[in-house]
Structures are given as structure tokens and as C-alpha cells.
Amino acid sequence: GEDVEQSLFLSVREGDSSVINCTYTDSSSTYLYWYKQEPGAGLQLLTYIFSNMDMKQDQRLTVLLNKKDKHLSLRIADTQTGDSAIYFCAETSQTGANNLFFGTGTRLTVIP
Amino acid sequence: DVKVTQSSRYLVKRTGEKVFLECVQDMDHENMFWYRQDPGLGLRLIYFSYDVKMKEKGDIPEGYSVSREKKERFSLILESASTNQTSMYLCASSLIRGRAVYEQYFGPGTRLTVT
Numbered sequence: 001g002e003d004v005e006q007s008l009f010l011s012v013r014e015g016d017s018s019v020i021n022c023t024y025t026d027s028s029s030t031y032l033y034w035y036k037q038e039p040g041a042g043l044q045l046l047t048y049i050f051s052n053m054d055m056k057q058d059q060r061l062t063v064l065l066n067k068k069d070k071h072l073s074l075r076i077a078d079t080q081t082g083d084s085a086i087y088f089c090a091e092t093s094q095t096g097a098n099n100l101f102f103g104t105g106t107r108l109t110v111i112p
Numbered sequence: 113d114v115k116v117t118q119s120s121r122y123l124v125k126r127t128g129e130k131v132f133l134e135c136v137q138d139m140d141h142e143n144m145f146w147y148r149q150d151p152g153l154g155l156r157l158i159y160f161s162y163d164v165k166m167k168e169k170g171d172i173p174e175g176y177s178v179s180r181e182k183k184e185r186f187s188l189i190l191e192s193a194s195t196n197q198t199s200m201y202l203c204a205s206s207l208i209r210g211r212a213v214y215e216q217y218f219g220p221g222t223r224l225t226v227t
Contacts (some may be wrong), residue, residue, distance in 0.1 A: 008152060031213055040204055042116070042218030043155075088154060098143050098162065098209045099170075100216060104154035 004028060004089060004103035012107045018076040020106045022089035027070060029091040033100065034074050036062065046087070047074070076108075082098040084110045115139070116219035119205050131190040133222050135203030142208050144186035145216065146170075146178060149200040155186045161186055162208075193226045200224075 004024045012055045024032065030051055035043040049056045049063045049072070056063045062075040072089050086105045093099035119134035137144065143162055145169075147155040157170030159178040167178050177198060179187045186205075190197055200223050204216040 004154075006154075040220070042204075042220050043216075044218070045215045048213050092214075093157070096160065096168065097204065098214070099145075099157060099160060100214075101157075102147075102155040104152060 001102045002091075002093065004101055006089060006103040006106045008104060009107050009109070011111060012079050013111050014079060014081060016079055018074075018079045018083065018108055018110075020074045020076075020087050020089075020108065022072040022074075022091065022103050024070050024072060024091045024103075026091050026093075026101070027067065031092070032065065032072050033090040034064075034065060034072075035068075035088040035090060035102070037105070040086070043088060079102065079108075079110050081110045081112055084108055095102075116203055116205055116217050118201075118219040118222050120222050121220065121225065122223050122225075124227065125190075125193050126227055127194060129190075129193050129195050129226075131224065133188040133190075133201055133203075133224070135186045135188070135205075135219055136184055137186075137203075137205035137217070138184065138212075139205065140183065141205035141217075142183075143206045143216075145189045145204040145206075146176075146186065147202045147204065148172070149202055149221070155202065158188065193224075195226050198224060198226045208224070 034046045036046040060077045090100040093101040145160045146158045161180045203219040206216045
């Protein structure tokens with residue numbers, strides 16, 4: 001079955017870098033995704049990476065993909081208090097081409 | 113901007129009650145989804161729908177049913193609410209997945225408490 005694992009909590013100081021890790025099982029996913037859930041809100045797509053890429057950079061965000069180890073990470077540079085949220089990685093679900101399978105989510109707390 | 117709205121932000125119901133959670137999207141999306149979110153378990157898919165009057169079971173359909181009579185509206189029904197259905201319920205919608213990046217758009221969630 002599918003399994004997407006993340007550590008549940010991460011605390012960093014404002015200005016430091018944050019690294020959120022994810023391991024996944026379905027090596028056929030064309031894209032892998034990071035969603036962000038701010039307090040009291042639904043999820044929003046934050047960034048994504050195509051499966052034939054190793055790295056993608058988007059302003060303060062860097063996504064690293066290690067296909068061999070099925071490991072995905074999200075690095076946030078110069079973390080701000082506004083980055084405090086739950087971050088979910090997601091892969092295409094085996095239950096349907098239009099379905100996503102989400103990880104457990106990592107709650108990032110940024111300490112001022 | 114895509115907008116997905118859910119009928120209630122907070123709901124308190126008693127055990128055994130029939131509960132309706134409504135979701136409406138305004139972007140003519142074909143796909144709609146219902147998830148529940150629990151701490152440490154992430155998002156789990158309850159039901160999804162690819163078209164009007166069409167529904168498919170997700171990973172945890174037991175105790176739930178759904179209805180999609182109109183394209184923009186997807187309802188989640190708890191026939192007889194139980195305390196273990198206390199959770200945050202999230203609705204999402206999307207276009208049919210093509211070759212490009214695939215995105216689901218989420219509503220703000222309904223926090224349901226069953227007492």
C-alpha cells in the first residue's frame with residue numbers, strides 16, 4: 001500500500017533555514033508536491049517537482065528529490081514567522097489518476 | 113481565483129444524528145473530494161467524484177456517503193454520527209488531471225465535534 005511519511009513537528013528560529021523531509025513509496029509519480037496549510041485554512045499548493053528533476057528552486061524554497069531513496073525535502077531559507085504552518089508532501093495516489101496521497105504533515109513552528 | 117466554500121466552519125452534533133456537510137466550488141471543476149484530517153494521520157480520502165452523480169470510495173469510506181447532484185456541489189453525509197467521526201473535514205476540487213502540474217484546491221474546512 002501507499003505510505004508517505006513525514007516527521008510531525010519541526011521548530012526553528014526566525015532567520016534560520018528549515019528542512020522538512022518526506023519519504024514516499026510510489027515511484028511512478030510524475031510530480032511530487034508540497035502543500036501548505038496555514039492556521040484555520042485549507043491546503044494550498046506551495047511548490048512541486050517533476051520526477052526527472054533532482055532540484056527545484058523558487059525564491060526561498062528549494063525542493064530536493066532523491067528518486068533512488070524515494071526521499072523528498074523542502075528547504076525554506078530565512079524562515080519567517082509567517083512560514084509557521086503545516087506542510088504536507090503528496091504524490092499521485094494509486095486509487096486514481098486524479099487522486100493525491102498526502103503525508104502526515106509536518107507542523108513547522110518558527111520561534112521569533 | 114478558484115473558490116471552494118464549505119457550509120460551516122464549526123459544527124457540533126450529537127451521537128446518532130444525521131449530518132450533512134456541503135461543499136461548493138465556482139470553477140467548473142470536474143473532480144471533487146472529501147478528506148478528513150486528524151493529528152498524526154494527515155489527510156485521508158473519504159470519497160471522490162469525477163462527475164455529476166458519480167462517486168468512488170476513497171481510503172476510509174465506512175460510515176459516510178456522498179451526493180453530487182450538480183457539478184459545483186458535493187455533499188458528505190454522516191448517516192448516524194459517532195464520536196470517532198469528530199474531525200476536521202476538508203473539501204477539495206480540481207480539473208481532470210492532464211500532463212501538466214495537477215493541483216487540488218481546498219476549502220477552509222469544517223471542524224465537526226460529535227458528542
